[in-house]
Amino acid sequence: MSKVPQIKLNNGELMPGFGLGTYKSVGGDGRQAIKDAIDLGYRQFDTAFFYENEDEVGQAIKEKIAEGVIKREDAFVVTKLWSHFHDPDKVEHACRLSLGNLGLDYIDLYLMHWPYGYEYEGDKIMFPTNANGEIRLSNVDYLDTWKAMENLVSLGLVKSIGVSNFNEKQIDRLLSAAKIKPVCNQIEYHPGLQQTQLVQHCVNKGIAVTGYSPLGCPDPSRDVPNFITNANVKAIGAKYNKSSAQVILRYLVESNVVPIPKSSKKHRLLENISIFDFQLDEEDHKALAALNINQRVFPMSHASKSQYYPF
Ligand code: NDP
Structure with missing residues (x-):
């Protein structure tokens, strides 16, 4: 079984330094993938209210607890507050829904x-739209949302809080106002x-x-470069008898970034986590740094008019 290192967060909690993404893991295959992942040594599970699969993620974890494979404290469950819950009055409600x-x-x-x-x-209306079909952005300041998230820690509903898709300035502004520092930025x-x-x-x-x-x-329906088939990445993999995916995921680990690849296939789940035995x-x-072209898969351009748009 792969030995995944633990990352010590700024509040003293430990987070596994590798995890499973679950976006688009729905309709049963997600639940099976998570169960397979647990058997293979995955302990961090990344879901979100928006993915509409929190139930499958929770179910899989509980089944593995019932089987005696893991205890609740072995699993590190990450979920996220969706953007229509930013009003501070909605935050505890959203957390309890999750x-x-x-x-x-x-x-x-x-x-x-x-x-x-x-x-x-x-x-359930995750993308509220106006009569023209444009998304209705709110003016709620993320600092106010954050204050309500801090309260969730006091209530014991969450152990740690963090952010996702924040840029440098937003991180600094948050740090200057926060009582509880974010432990993580998922980007x-x-x-x-x-x-x-x-x-x-x-x-x-x-x-x-x-x-x-x-x-x-690497989704053929998206207009993004495929690094799995990239000849330079393959050549690096050949040096270590590793696949392109393993090279890429290892590169993240060595760049201080915790990877959370998604797969619903057992052989890929094993492949992806088998990166802690080479350097x-x-x-x-x-060579890998040279592949950077600053191209996003998720630019979320519909929100570009918001004063809080990060890109
Ligand atoms: P990934 O980069 O993890 O790619 C997932 C795709 O790669 C799937 O189609 C999967 O197919 C395929 N794949 C997985 N392993 C391999 C492999 N070894 N070789 C070839 N293909 C492979 O993209 P995601 O967008 O899913 O990102 C990962 C996770 O990050 C998400 O699932 C989600 O949890 C999180 N996320 C967070 C966001 C945020 O805003 N905070 C935004 C987007 C994602 P298959 O399943 O068939 O193996």
């Missing part, structure tokens, strides 16, 4: 999914988008960085 979906007593890490908010039109990070300055900034401030879409989301050299780092 807890209910998961069927758990507490969340290990609760993240603000995006710094910008939407108007609230009901729990897009893969060979095509290497946000090294933002990562260094977070590390300097004691904030762990998780990298989402770490493989660059890339300086030449590999240079």
Whole structure:
């Protein structure tokens, strides 16, 4: 079984330095994937209210607890506050909804999914739109949302709180006002988008960085480069008898970024976590750094008019 290192967060809690992404893991295969992942040594599970699969994630974890494979404290469950819940009066409600979906007593890490908010039109209306079909952005300041998230820690509903998709300025503004520092910033990070300055900034401030879409989301329906089939990445893999995916995920780990690749296939789940038995050299780092083209998979352009849009 792979030995995943633990990352000590700025509040003293430990977070596994590798995790499972679950976006689009729905409809049964997600639940099976999480159970397989647990058997293979995964202990961090990344979900979100927005993914509409918190129930499957929670169910899989509870089944593995019932089987005696893990205890609740072995699993590190991450979920996220969606943007239509940014009003401080909605935050505890949103957190309790996620807890209910998961069927758990507490969340290990609760993240603000995006710094910008939407108007609230009901729990299930995740993209509220006006008559022209444009998304109704709200003016709620993420500092006010954050204060309400701090309260969740006092209530014992969540152990740690953090953010996602925050830029450097937003991190600094949050740090200057926060009673509880964010433990983590979850950002897009893969060979095509290497946000090294933002990562260094977070590390300097004691904030762990998780990298989402770490493989660059190699989805044929999206117009994004495929790093799995990239000849340079393959050549590096050949040196170590590792696959392209393993090279990329190892590169994140060696760049202070915790990868959370998603897969619903057991052989890939094993492949992806088997990266803690080799090390890339300086030449590999240079070759992988050269793949950066600052191209996002998730630009979320619909929110670009918000004063809190991060990109
Ligand atoms: P990933 O970069 O993890 O890519 C997932 C895709 O890669 C799937 O299609 C998967 O297919 C395929 N894949 C997985 N392993 C391999 C492999 N070894 N070789 C070839 N293909 C592979 O993209 P995601 O966007 O899913 O990002 C990971 C996670 O990050 C999400 O699931 C989610 O939890 C989180 N996230 C967070 C966001 C945020 O705003 N905070 C935004 C987006 C994602 P298959 O399942 O068939 O193996």
